[in-house]
Amino acid sequence: MALLEVKNLGISFGGLRAVDDFNLTIEQGELYGLIGPNGAGKTTIFNLLTGVYKPTDGYIMLDGENITGKKTIEINRHGVARTFQNIRLFNELTVLDNVKAGLHNHHPYSTLTGILRLPKYYRVEKEMNERAMELLKVFGLEQEADYKASNLPYGQQRKLEIARALATDPKLLLLDEPAAGMNPNETQELMKTIRFVRDEFHMTILLIEHDMKLVSGICERLTVLNFGQVLAEGETTEVLNDPKVIAAYLGE
């Protein structure tokens, strides 16, 4: 059974049909790319998958459970985590606290326990610190744990966002333009990191990207979106050589 199955998904904003009849099947452990020109509806699809928007039609199945139209926090608890096109970190919190916020639902204790500093508080906080440091180490951010998140350089902010998403222990990770604003070296490093995350955490990853080097380098399958509709889908090399895709998006 596929990890993510999207059938006939569509959404209209008034008279505008932003996404129409969108189908997508992603297998467990796959690295899947979603590409297309600006305004094609890629981020809208992410917002539909994470419950920011409610679809007007169609359904979304995650690991056999119907998550269509659920709230964002419920969908996260079902196992979907994401990053954002324009980085959304908790800027005033430390790097460590950003990741610990991601661990919120996995290491719970009550507010009263926190205020009264009961033994459970110290135990769970210690667990959280250890887990968060583990995750930061994966992204090479352990030295920056005490920095304010907004003080990190751009590339590291992107990584921190991924670390925070992973802290929620998702089944499916959605990356919205992870390489945006990165230089070629940083992109190379990011590709390694994404592959590492997939192998190390056995993660299923769906990503939106404009950087074709990254897409052709790590994605196994692709879907190309144009004007809210699927233009092509399949193996990466096949799709990228598809004349329709070249005409609509890649250019000669």
Added chain:
Amino acid sequence: MSKKMKVRNLSKTTKSNLITYGMVIVAYIIVEIFLRAGMVSSLIEGLLVPLCVYVILAVSLNLTVGISGELSLGHAGFMCVGAFAGATFSKCLENVITFGILRFTLAIIVGTLCAALFGILVGIPVLRLKGDYLAIVTLAFGEIIKNVVNVIYLGRDSRGFHISIKDTISLGLEDDGEVIIKGAQGITGTPNDSTFLWGIILILITLFIVINLINSRTGRAIMSIRDNRIAAESIGISVTKYKLLAFSVSAALAGTAGVLYAHNLATLTALPKNFGYNMSITILVFVVLGGIGNIRGSVIAAVVLTLLPELLRALNDYRMLIYAVILIATMIFTSSPGGQAIQERIKLFFERRKTKEA
């Protein structure tokens, strides 16, 4: 290496918090010594309990404004709820519980819980709004609470409690009856239980609650919502729950301050001066000047800004003059090219120092 850094950082926050507690305790000891030595004017002595009230209000409002990031202008309203609930409780049980400490403790609990309840009731609709809109609606709620309290008549006789919003006669009390809340005339004869020591104890409890709340899982959730609501939702943090929690804890602590305030007065009335818009703004000024999100700053600002006008009373005639000069100087300093150049230089100086330290 990184672990060492973390441990040092942890102790740094703990150290900073201990300094805050220590500051309050030291201040208490010093004032107490001066009081014993008879070196405090009656004017300042009368100011000690209100000072504690302001500190608690400032710290609690900082939870809403600084930590939760919501501009609330109705904080005095919650203080009003706490004051009247606590005073009513004390007045009713004045002859039942003669042991002052117990009665006052219970009054504090009652006042705090009532304010918390109002915090939740007001918070549910209000927290759907953002920014300026939230500020306007909290302002309105604060005024509504004050005005409603102003028309309540509450009496008690052998048949139980009577409530009216018209006048004392419509309460229909028996001969043995007693009016507790007399509308705009408020509550008279609340037992005078508030002392400076109580104030200090309540400040310490407030600090304990707020500081521990901030440095816990709950505080992290509240601050993550403040920093980025959409991202907080995306990692499974319930925005409504934590916003409401911060708001109602803040309201509850304002209620505590209200109880302390009420038991320091012979007559408790809901005036614009003490529970109105002006009071809310005064508390907000403490928070802003002390530094938004900075708890120790709130304590210091509340103390300094309450004492300063009293200590500088001798300069009263020149107040408007000094005010105008400061205003003009500020404008010149912030907007003229020369002033900006000086600012830049100061900024550079501090940045250089910071990098050196790091």
